[in-house]
Amino acid sequence: MSGIIGKNFGMTSIYLDNGDNVACTIVKVNYCYVVQIKTLENDGYFSIQLGLDEKKIKKVSRPLLGHFKKSGISPKKKLLEFKNSSYTDFKLGDVIGVNFFNVGEIVDICGISKGKGFQGVVKRHNFSGVGERSHGQHNRLRSPGSIGAGSDPSRVFKGKKMAGRMGGKKVTIKNLVILKIDSKNNILVLNGSIPGNINSYLMIKKKKWNLKY
Structure with missing residues (x-):
């Protein structure tokens, strides 16, 4: 799969091993659930739909509630699709966390910029x-x-x-390096800045080429 959903947690700075102080952004990556797997036969293309954050059942429409029941998970606030060719690695209801990434990997961050x-x-x-x-x-x-x-x-x-x-537009920041991964708190530390307010949803996508920083 090409990526997962995260949330902007704010900015800070850290010291690298060589002593340089680098501005970085903290991204909270809670557990994402596989809600739907789209195939070429049924939908015309391959992709995986992920859901993040719990949503009250009374605030979910009946068609969407049935959509979640198919995968056997509770309703989610945010749904995003990730196009992918090797979808056989995942099944409905699977949980994906911060360990999906590795330190040194390069990612693209897509989100809605701050409205001015x-x-x-x-x-x-x-x-x-x-x-x-x-x-x-x-x-x-x-x-x-x-x-x-x-x-x-x-x-x-x-x-x-x-x-x-x-502002208030879809923006993609490319080629950000993952400096640290905190598996205990489900946190990614990326170099540089990313679009959106704190707690806004982000699409974190792996690069197609496996180049590491």
């Missing part, structure tokens, strides 16, 4: 603003400036960098 709301061009696109304040220009420091000619083309081209909603 409606932002201007300085914060959203790193604009510099119109310039220094001068006589009569007290509110132009963070202005976008001109957005195009008036007579021709008489419109704003699509994709023009302007103010708008920022």
